[in-house]
Amino acid sequence: MPEPLTISDAEWLVMNVVWRDQPVEAQQVVDELAEANCWSAATIKTMLHRLVKKQALSFQQDGKRYLYSAAVRRSDCIRRASRSFLDRVFGGDAAPALMHFVKTTKLTDDEIAAIRRLLDDKEGRT
Numbered sequence: 001m002p003e004p005l006t007i008s009d010a011e012w013l014v015m016n017v018v019w020r021d022q023p024v025e026a027q028q029v030v031d032e033l034a035e036a037n038c039w040s041a042a043t044i045k046t047m048l049h050r051l052v053k054k055q056a057l058s059f060q061q062d063g064k065r066y067l068y069s070a071a072v073r074r075s076d077c078i079r080r081a082s083r084s085f086l087d088r089v090f091g092g093d094a095a096p097a098l099m100h101f102v103k104t105t106k107l108t109d110d111e112i113a114a115i116r117r118l119l120d121d122k123e124g125r126t
Contacts, residue, residue: 005054006084007077013037014047018057019074023067 007015017029026048030041048068051057058071090097102115 005056005072005077005080007051007054007056007081010037010039011047011051011056014044014051015056015070015074015077018068018070022069023060024069026066026068029068 013033014029017032018024021028026045029048030044033039033044034041048057048059048066052059052068056070056072056077057068059069060067086092086094086097090100107115
């Protein structure tokens with residue numbers, strides 16, 4: 001059985017560029033992430049290669065260019081990372097995590113209304 005896909009914090013930055021712009025050239029990922037993160041082009045290309053090995057990305061060669069596309073859905077990766085975080089930090093208990101984020105995060109009126117709707121739906125009020 002294959003082990004679950006884990007994406008490092010740095011790899012999340014790469015994946016977010018690919019999810020947003022796919023298919024994306026390696027150079028575009030380098031241009032977007034290198035300076036902001038003080039990474040060399042080689043470092044970013046190594047992450048792209050690592051993500052291909054993890055089967056998170058696929059690629060096609062187009063002449064000298066490599067075009068990368070996501071091989072996994074962003075929502076699946078978010079679900080897996082959220083579950084891992086919840087298990088590690090909050091012992092798997094969602095309520096304290098949700099309360100912590102609501103208390104410590106600045107929320108707009110629209111975000112508060114959206115959270116209220118979610119909770120009302122969960123409770124079956126709507």
